[in-house]
Amino acid sequence: MAMALNKMTDLLERVVNQSGSGVRPTHQCRDLEVGEDKALERFQKFAPPKFMGGPNPEIAENWLEAMVNIFEALKYPENRQVTFSVFQFEGPARSWWNMVKTKWEREQIPWTWTNFAYEFKEKYIPPLVREKKEDEFIRLRQGTSSVAEYETQFTKLSKFFPELVPTEQKRVKRFVQGLNLEIQESL
Structure with a gap:
């Protein structure tokens, strides 16, 4: 019994230490998730087009323009614009993005709309x-x-x-x- 109480005490002490060291309580995590869900829900209400990639630069231009128009209305921060844009990628476009994402993480490139649009244009709207x-x-x-x-x-x-x-x-x-x-x- 004493051993079980010691283990519980140790466990409680670790929980208290973690919450004091910047770990968010569970309800704050849920609030952030709900906020992200609502933001995604608002984005989806604009019926953003999916993007598969492919060799037609006009389709790419139209898709990028649609995303710009949606984000002008929503006033989302740049990192959310990038995240929600790539949410619309499918097939080859998703594969391409996974490579870009890996490069960005490796080179610590910020998730800005400018960086995203540059990469997108380089790939789908050639020079x-x-x-x-x-x-x-x-x-x-x-x-x-x-x-x-x-x-x-x-x-x-x-x-x-x-x-x-x-x-x-x-x-x-x-x-x-x-x-x-x-x-x-x-x-």
Whole structure:
């Protein structure tokens, strides 16, 4: 009996020492889990698309844009944005992410959206494709398109190259330069 009491005393002493050394009580762990669950639930309400990977850069661009739009609405911290984004990966994309994750852990790379977007673009939107899109943006003209159609294409391409239109004034100037001459003259 004395031996059992000694063991219980030792056990209680260890529990007290652990809780004093930064180990969270069980209810705090559950609160964090519930918070994460609610955050994931809110994210899922936006019906984020799944991403399988593959060779089509337009699918990758659209997926990344959808994620950006969702996170702008949710205002989640960057590490949660990365975690919830990769939650949408399946198949080859999941395998690719597992390799990136291992590299990040080994090199202690922070889980930021900037780092994630860089890795994602390097893999799924290769430099050659980005160069082609940049050329397309530089050569973009209204031509036979309506002003609304031209504006849609201008906006779509310019978001990938903010350095080409770094200010609102330069953006407007570049937009006007692409309009048909008769419209430019009336402006």
